[in-house]
Amino acid sequence: MKFRLILSFLLLASSFTAFSQERQKGNNSAVAEKGLIKVSVLYPFAEGKTFNMEYYETKHMPMVAGFLGSNLVKYTIEKGLASGVPNQPLPYMAIGIFYIKSLAEYQAAIAPNIAAIRADFANYTNVAPVILVSEVVR
Amino acid sequence: MKFRLILSFLLLASSFTAFSQERQKGNNSAVAEKGLIKVSVLYPFAEGKTFNMEYYETKHMPMVAGFLGSNLVKYTIEKGLASGVPNQPLPYMAIGIFYIKSLAEYQAAIAPNIAAIRADFANYTNVAPVILVSEVVR
Secondary structure, three states, X not given: OHHHHHHHHHHHHHHHHHHHHHHHHHHOOOOOOOOOEEEEXXXXXXXXXXXXXXXXXXXXXXXXXXXXXXXXXXXXXXXXXXXXXXXXXXXXXXXXEEEEOOHHHHHHXXXXXXXXXXHHXXXXXXXXXXXXXXXXXX | OHHHHHHHHHHHHHHHHHHHHHHHHHHOOOOOOOOOEEEEEEEEOOOOOOEOHHHXXXXXXXXXXXXXXXXEEEEEEEEEXXXXXXXXXXXXXXXXXXXXXXXHHHHHHHHHHXXXXXXXXXXXXXOOOEEEEEEEOO
16 A cells, blocks of 8 residues: 555656656757757847847747757747946847757758748848857867 | 566666756756856957867866856857858857856856956967857747
């Protein structure tokens, strides 16, 4: 009887753990980043430049993520707040980051869709992004 | 008897899960980033500019992380590989990122140590970083 109790508790506890992990994944995906390739799309801030975060988050990024398939481990979006260097202007208004396993696969997936991706830029910004490909070393 | 077997298996499985999660945390910290503040320290690439990744990873970043206490959720380091825009130079050689809960607490922790942090720059690079404070929105 005691065993049954412990067993039910353990089963309950493990389902709960599985459930919370699933939820996290759906939202923002808690995965270790070390060893992954990052493609960071940085939108510079400047006088007269605009950025529609709502469109970017609900339309543009999901579209690009859809092209990447299982090579995409997760993606994140951030909103620039300030420069960390006193008396310097905000460097970037927004950043979109794709965490991928293979750069070659990423390039092969993006190439046939590059026209659609570029055509969508005008729907949310009037600035050309800086794009950095990097490797997470820690 | 059967219950005992299932029970041992479950206990074993959950210890193993706990162990792998702990390991991940120690290495690179798998945490959900949404809602956190990011302080990204970006080192621009240019002709004649240098960056000692080994010193940065083993000395500089651990020193700064040590100043931040429990406000620091995790930090990551990345190595710039290429520009994602064809025919453009590499934008950044390296990036160090602190994921923090409170910007005010970060500033209060850095202020009394800023001289030590700046003095250490010369030990690994000859380029002034761009620093972006941003909020992870997704």
